[in-house]
Amino acid sequence: MPGQHIENLFRRFKGEVVDVKTLSGGIYSGRISEITNDYVCLTETRPEPGQQVFLSFHAIESIVVGTSDASE
Numbered sequence: 001m002p003g004q005h006i007e008n009l010f011r012r013f014k015g016e017v018v019d020v021k022t023l024s025g026g027i028y029s030g031r032i033s034e035i036t037n038d039y040v041c042l043t044e045t046r047p048e049p050g051q052q053v054f055l056s057f058h059a060i061e062s063i064v065v066g067t068s069d070a071s072e
Helices: 003-012
Strands: 017-022 027-035 039-046 052-056 060-065
Touching: 003 027, 003 060, 017 039, 027 052
Parallel strands: none
Antiparallel strands: 017 027, 017 060, 027 039, 039 052
């Protein structure tokens, strides 16, 4: 995904809970808290609630919106 498009996608869902899968196979679940033109910051909901994770747009493979809250 080109950088500007993924940045706009994250801005659209800022404050929402998302699951982000990276190219390395990692899956991060959290609330979108900060967005720049290079990365997004998620405040994790699991497995370490409150921990911040910074993901580079180049490392992101896919995003699922709104799944993490349903299981908690």
